[in-house]
Amino acid sequence: MDWRLILIGENGPTPKQAERIAEALRATGATLELISEGTGKTFPFPVLEVLDPQDRLDRATIHQIAARLGTDVHIAARPSAECKLLVADMEATIIEDEMLDLLADKRGIGPAVADITARTMAGELDFSRSLKARTKLLAGTPESQLRELCGQIRYTPGARTLVQTMRAAGAKTVLVTGGYDIFAQEVVRHCGFDEVVSNRPVLRDGVMTGELHPPICNAQTKREQLLRYCEELGIGPHSACCVGDGANDVEMLQTCGLAVSYKGKSVVQKIVDLNITNGDLTAALYAQGFKAAQIADH
Numbered sequence: 001m002d003w004r005l006i007l008i009g010e011n012g013p014t015p016k017q018a019e020r021i022a023e024a025l026r027a028t029g030a031t032l033e034l035i036s037e038g039t040g041k042t043f044p045f046p047v048l049e050v051l052d053p054q055d056r057l058d059r060a061t062i063h064q065i066a067a068r069l070g071t072d073v074h075i076a077a078r079p080s081a082e083c084k085l086l087v088a089d090m091e092a093t094i095i096e097d098e099m100l101d102l103l104a105d106k107r108g109i110g111p112a113v114a115d116i117t118a119r120t121m122a123g124e125l126d127f128s129r130s131l132k133a134r135t136k137l138l139a140g141t142p143e144s145q146l147r148e149l150c151g152q153i154r155y156t157p158g159a160r161t162l163v164q165t166m167r168a169a170g171a172k173t174v175l176v177t178g179g180y181d182i183f184a185q186e187v188v189r190h191c192g193f194d195e196v197v198s199n200r201p202v203l204r205d206g207v208m209t210g211e212l213h214p215p216i217c218n219a220q221t222k223r224e225q226l227l228r229y230c231e232e233l234g235i236g237p238h239s240a241c242c243v244g245d246g247a248n249d250v251e252m253l254q255t256c257g258l259a260v261s262y263k264g265k266s267v268v269q270k271i272v273d274l275n276i277t278n279g280d281l282t283a284a285l286y287a288q289g290f291k292a293a294q295i296a297d298h
């Protein structure tokens, strides 16, 4: 089986570590070709095409090689193919922050809401119940305050490039979020997503009542939307890339072909093909076989 490997870890790999891993892979009879270098935090990360004519490499062997060389290098290995669909989580994935936490801060109830958010994303609390509870705490918030926060959204490095490059290659791009529609619309506008699924707080006379319009977009919804768009495009879930960081992304990440997290919570790190810790979201493009020249600088 042939592989595409992205050598990407928290602090590297250093060029020396990368070369030692390449040597170990070659010792199995594989042929390596450096096809791209991504932009890492500390060093550029190599993207390797590995031809394995003797079929001596599998995912476990590749991971063992990295571990044996004493690096914290994370290796994502899979046969590469450009995905036809991107389904992305919003908060702590496409954007840096959890917007309800920021909003709660402004309302003077930051710690109460942030604690519920953190426990929810770690998988300790049911998402729908948690979102309802946090929304209730935010009752009385004027719409103007929500709109004001839209101007403070901080985008994750590489987010817009990921969306724009996949779109340019003909993929459909969908934002699915447990967050509020008012923020999601702003993110869609900035990044250029084709579609969006989000949650809607009830507003009466321009003020949040503390309730939500049904249905709630939760973990099941995210997976359902993934399957719905696959059906619409006439593709299997293996042709879709999902990106997410929290417990409510696990179902969709387990269903798609290329599962990616950006600094994912531990519950997510365990199940993804690629957890990006060094570098930015464009690593999800290299994992699909895009080369540096194809990656639009947005």
Ligand SMILES: [Mg+2]
Binding pocket: 089, 090, 091, 092, 093, 244, 245, 246
């Ligand atoms: Mg998230």
